[in-house]
Amino acid sequence: MTAAGGRRLRGFSTHLVLVMILITLPTIGLISALDYRQVEENLIAEENRLWEQTERSVIQSLCLMDAGLNLFDCTLDGQMQEAFVPVLAEYRRAGGDPEEMDLAGIKEHLGEGMDVYVINESGVIEYTTYQPDMGLDFRHMPDFYDRITEIRLGDTFTADRIVAEPASGRLRKYAYMPSPDHRYLFELGLVCSSVETNRFDPKYLALKDDLVPLNPALKEIRIFDCYGRLVNATESESPADPAAVDLVARAVYEEKQSRTLADPAAGRIIRYILVDISAAGSPSDVSRVVELTYSTAPLDARLTQMLLTHILLALSAGLVACCIAVPVSRQITRPVQDIVDDVDTIARGDLDHPIRISAGAEFIRLEESIGAMVDSLKESIRRLRASKETARDYSTRLEDLVRERTVDLEESNRAANLFLDIMVHDINNANTIAIGYTRFLVDALEGERREMAEKMLSRLEQSSAITRCVATFRQAVESESTLTRVDLDRVIRSEIANHPAARIRYEGQPFAVLADDLLSEVFANLIGNAVKFGDPAVEIAVRVEDHGEDILVSVEDTGPGIPDEMKQRLFTRFGGGENEMSGLGLGLYICRMLITRYGGWIRAEDRVEGHPEEGAAVRFSLRKVWEG
Structure with missing residues (x-):
C-alpha cells in the first residue's frame, strides 16, 4: 500500500507481526539471561563448596598427620x-x-x-x-x-x-x-x-594425590611453616633455601587470617589457609600455612558451554516465535482486511455494497458501525445535492444583487464626488470673496465694529482652511500615484515664502526624499499652526538633520506649547479637542496619514524637554533618496 505522498505503508498484519516479535524476543532473551544467571550462580556456589570441602580436608589431614607425629614425639x-x-x-x-x-x-x-x-x-x-x-x-x-x-x-x-x-x-x-x-x-x-x-614423616605428596581427583580445579599444594618458609614435602623436591620466605604465607600466620589472591590473566586463584597445630608449652610452633592453587579454567569452560547453550536455545525459541507470529497475525487481521476491501469498494462509489459479517463481537460492532456510517453518508449526499441546488440558485441571485448594488454604489460615489467638488470649489470661491471684503472692512472700520469684523475674518479664514483640508484629505485618499524623488529643500523654502510676515529660521540642507506633491501640505499645516496659535512675536525654526537612511525634520516654535495630555491624541482624527488648541485635529491627522504613507513617523514634543510652556516641537522622519 502506498500513501498519498508516495511513501510505502506497512500493512496492519506486518505491524502485528513486528509487535509480536518485539514482545516475544525480548521476553525470551530476558528469560534466557535470568536462567543463565541462575545457572552461573549455582555453578559458582558449587565450585565454592568444593573449594571449602577441599580446604576442610587439608586441615583435617594436617591435624591427623600432626597427631601421629606427636605420639612418636612423646x-x-x-x-x-x-x-x-x-x-x-x-x-x-x-x-x-x-x-x-x-x-x-x-x-x-x-x-x-x-x-x-x-x-x-x-x-x-x-x-x-x-x-x-x-x-x-x-x-x-x-x-x-x-x-x-x-x-x-x-x-x-x-x-x-x-x-x-x-x-x-x-x-x-x-x-x-x-x-x-x-x-x-x-x-x-x-x-x-x-x-x-x-614411618612418621607427614606424607604431603599423598595428600595432594588424594585431593586432586576430588577437585579437578586444584593444581598445586604447598606447605609453609610459621615463618613463611617452604617445607620440603617429598623426597623428589630439592632442599628449600632457609632464607627464602613467602611474605604472603608469613602475613597469613601473623594475622591469623586466610587470604585469596586472584590472577585472571593466568586463570588461577590462590588460597592461603592457616592450619593451627601449635602445642602449649612447646617453644616451636609447628602450625602450617597451606597454599592451594586453583585453576579457573574448568569453571570458565562450564560457564562458556552454558552460555552457548542458552544462546542457542534463545535463538531457537526466537525463530519458533517468529514462525508462529506470521500465521497468527494473518488469522487475526483477516477480518480487518475483509472490512478494508469492503470499505474500498464503498469508497469507489458503490454505496450499496454490503459489509461482510465476521466472527467476533468487536468486528460485528465495527461492521454495524460502518454500515450505519454508509447509510448516514447516503443521506448526507442526498441533502448535499439538494443544498447544492439551493446554493446555486442563491448564488445566482446574490451575484445579480451584488452587481446591482455595485452599480448603485458607483453612481452614488460619482454623485458624492461631484457634490464634494462643487461644494469645495464654490465654498472656496465664496470664502475668498468674503475674506477680501472682510479685510477691507477691517481696514476701514474702527473700535467695536473693527473687532467684530476681525472675528468674522477669523471665522472665514478657518472655514477656508477646513475646505482646503477636506480637498487635501480627498486627494490623499484617492491618490494612486507612486512615491517619487522630491526636493525637500525646495518644498520647505516655498512654504516659508507663503508666510512673509512670520519670523521663520530655516536650518536645512539640500536633501531629496521619497514623497509626492502633497508633501507641501505637511509643512503648510505645521507652519500654519505655529503662526496661528503663537503670538505676533512667535519664532519658528525648521531644522533638517541627516540620520543615515532617514531625514529628521523638526518644526519648532516659541508659542504656548502643547499640554502632555494632548500629545498622544494630537494626530488622531479630530484630536484637537474643544479648547484653544482646537482646529489642530484634522490638519495634523492629514500630516500623520501622509508621513505614514511616505514610510516615516511623526510625533509632538516640547521644544525644551520638560517645559511645555516654552513652546512645541513637531518632528517627523522621511526616507532619504540617495543621489547617483
Missing part, C-alpha cells in the same frame, strides 16, 4: 632429658665457660644422631656441633626468642616438638635445659632415623 622426651646429664657435667668441668667444653666429645658420647647447641643471652647459637646452624640469631623470631629466654631463666627441662629442618627437610627432635648460672641455654637436636622418618 616417646623421645625421656631420652632427650637423660642426654643433658653429660652436657651439664661438662659445663661444670669447664668452669662455666662454653668455650672450654668438649662438645665433640659429648656428641661422640651421645651418638652421631645427637647435636649440641649453646645459645647465649642474646639468642644466638654461639657454639654447636652442627655447623650449618652456627651463629643462628633467634631474635629474628620474636615469639621463639621470648620462649627460649623464659626457659633459660627457669630451672626445668623443656622438650620441643619434632620439626623439619628448613635446609635439609630432615626431622629433628629438640629439647632445652638452662645452665645452672642461667647465662646459657643448652639445646639438643636428635635426628630421627630413616626408619622413623619414613
